[in-house]
Amino acid sequence: MKLLKISKKDFSDVLNRLKDSYRLYGPVRKGNIVDFAPIEDVSDIDLSFQNSRLSPKSLFLPQSERMFEYGLDPAGDEAHILKEASKDYSPKAVIGIRPCDAKALELVDANFDTPEFRDPWWVKARETTTLVGLGCTSPCSTCFCTTVGGGPFDDAGLDVLLTEINDAFLARVLTEKGEKLIKAANTFEPAEEELVQKATAIEQEAAGKIVSKVDTSRLAEIDTLALHGADFWEDVQFACINCGICTYLCPTCWCFDIQDETHGRVGCRMRNWDSCMFPLFTLHASGHNPRGQKIQRVRQRFMHKLKYYVDTYKMGVACVGCGRCVQHCPVNIDIRQVCRLMNEYEGKVPKVS
Amino acid sequence: MDNPYLPYPVRIEEITIETEDRNIKSFRVVFLNPEDEERFSYRPGQFAELSVAGTGECPIGIASSPTESGHLLFTVNKAGLVTSQLHNMQEGDVMGVRGPLGNYYPLDEMEGKNVVLIGGGFAFTTLRSTLVYMLAPENRDRFEEISVVYGARDEGMLLYKSELGAWLLRSDIQLHITVDCSDDPFCQYHIGFVPGITEQKITSAENSVAIICGPPIMIKFTQPVLEKVGFLPEDIIMSLENRMKCGIGMCGRCNVGADYVCKDGPILTLAKLNTLPKEY
Incomplete structure (x- = not known):
């Protein structure tokens, strides 16, 4: 795993460069609500949110999605025969997804990507999307990720994990997809040991702020x-x-x-x-x-x-x-x-x- | 990547009105692309999603047997949106078939055993598939005695009447047809409900497996009859129905406990059903 850093003032340049090779999605504030949306102007990205109102699952399983198209004109060619609806599967990057929402995608993979059947739309959306996570420095009072197998800086399902440290981000590059994105961004520098230590302290502090807990230990054994x-x-x-x-x-x-x-x-x-x-x-x-x-x-x-x-x-x-x-x-x-x-x-x- | 939601295009070759009330029709369909028939390799008990462009899909048991090549047969009761649209379609029309879906009757494990098929109403479809399969010359010797109890409301509601007539003449199956009631003083069938006829005709559970497929009320009263004769819950096999959409265990609605009727079923033993919530 590579540890890199980027200063906040360079972050918009990074996003602008990423726009050349990725369709960018990120948290955008509308009134009091932050939700994930396609990014036209990188200044729309708002990383100051606690969590988005809607989870970003709709980027992979849209609320409404075209599956097939067909003609019903009996005189037409191939009337009543279904054809797959065309879709854009060019590379996509989601900036600022929370670790819990990224872990959720892994849990949902179990349903859509199985040994018997693979849901083509889910699988393709997952394969072509790079997830740049943003760890939670100030979790909500209702968060209980730490007792359901996650955490405010859990890296499950992510390709890159960002930790916010004052005027910079520490970036953990976790996968090949993440490497590729960092390469396209081209401004990251190696993180010095001091920054990594600071990040670790922030991460531990955040985990400590999550006081809400559940116990799931007996669920499997109960009839x-x-x-x-x-x-x-x-x-x-x-x-x-x-x-x-x-x-x-x-x-x-x-x-x-x-x-x-x-x-x-x-x-x-x-x-x-x-x-x-x-x-x-x-x-x-x-x-x-x-x-x-x-x-x-x-x-x-x-x-x-x-x-x-x-x-x-x-x-x-x-x-x-x-x-x-x-x-x-x-x-x-x-x-x-x-x-x-x-x-x-x-x-x-x-x-x- | 194969798209498991994409139906194979088929043409309706023949439509048969099965019942006097005209509410049940059989659709014989042929694949538009012959190579699709090979890919649609199925076993008795499985189902398919019938797709009508512009209306939707509905899950229907496959009534033909894999031993009958060249076409598929679906017997459809007019009930909802898609089945009503299907009933309005004509021979020659193009529709879609997606499958085969679900598991199948464990016929390989039933080799060397007596087989009892119990069916009621329009649920006889996958039992027809099973029966045609077992009666095929290459398969008949794999099973011992084959007994069938099949009941319908009245004579006019029996499915596959010409085949029933032919099966009644065969000596290698015991076919007991019953109707709930009849106006005909010379009615050639038994008169009575399926559980009662089962009690009279199925008197031994030795080396036997029973497959039950019918309305819930029939199953409810037939099950104790079989258990009384000595059938173990492992040897009572049933086919379930629940509302479905995807047919491949993904859309989330047809579950009974942790099992999806579409993927882990529709065929389940009574032993298995006893471990699941009654959400079907």
Whole structure:
């Protein structure tokens, strides 16, 4: 791993140079909200944010994405035959992604890039994107990354990790993709030992600021049916209004719907974000709905993140501790609290009549 | 990289109205590109996403058998958006087929055993695939006795009637067809529900495996009948359905516990189902 440095005043020049070989994406402030957006003018990048409102998952799994296109004119060539929609997969760089959101991408890889099937759009977007992470010097009060396998300066999933030190950044170059980007940027200098020590101190201090914790140690060993039948779900779901904001903001929520859209004699097949919070998500054509009740949907969300994912992939929980769902749930449902209830559950498998 | 969402284009070669209420039709389709047929190598019990450009996709069990080459058969009940659109289509129309998807009946592991197939209503489709496969000359000797209990609401609701007639004449399968009720005093089938007929006809579980495919109410009452005769949960095989979109375990909606019906199913043993939440 290479340790380099760049002074803040040179950073815009670096970004401008990167624009020649990458499509740049970065945090942009709009009102009080920071979100990741394509960068036209590098001065739009705002690295003073705590975390973006939306996770940058939409750069890899857009909220709406064209999958296929087709013609419906019976006289036309190849009517009704689907063709892959063309897309730009030229190199892309995301500047300032938080370590939790980068780790989330790795967790979602397990779903989209499997030995049996590879989701072509996810995989291509991942392959062509270089992630320049920005460690968190001042984490939010709702952050709990350190107890779900991450940390404010965790480098999982990143190609370069930046640590902000006064008027400079220390850059850890972590992968080949990262090397390539640094080469294209061309202004980084080797970091002196003193700077590295300063960075380490900042990183340790940041980790110490994260006081919110969860214990996930027993989730794997507890029986699925016992957890599924636990009585605490009644309390957990009570206030939920199934608004779906948790799944909308969550960096590890990947569920999607597939819909056809037509206009006149042409159409496209789209995929759109979907949510397990919605009854339509699982509604059968017959009218039967295996998760027709709110309690079933609330339970599904937490069971998926904290039990099913744990059991299937053996990569820990499908939660990176970004705290977005905790901050924005309108009825204060807190995944940390639900995780505690699940992790401490001692009940047995309920008898089914 | 192969795109697992891209359907193979097919042409509808023949449409058969299966039932008296005209709500169930069978679609025989052929691949527009012959090489796609080779790539679509399937086994009984698997399903495919039928794709209608402009409308969408729906998961349907494959009713043809791999031993019948040259075409695929799908028997479709008109229920939702895509199936209704399919029912409006005509012979010669072009649509898409994506698959084969899901796992399949463990027929290789059932070699040397007695096989009991129990089907109800329009869920008989993948059982037809299984039966045609097992009855093929190259496969029949691999299995011992084959018994089938198949029930429908009435005579008009039975699928594949000409084939049923031919199977009834064969001596190498025991086919028990039943209808819930009949106006016909000379009704040639049993009259009664599937669980009752199963109880009368399937009297031994020795060296046997049962495959059940039907509406939930039929499964609910057939399961105890089989267990009473001595079938172990490992030897009762079922096919599940849930709402699906991707069919490859990615879109997240068809899960039952940690298993996806589309990828880890649709075929699951009762033993496995007993370990999963009842979210199907």
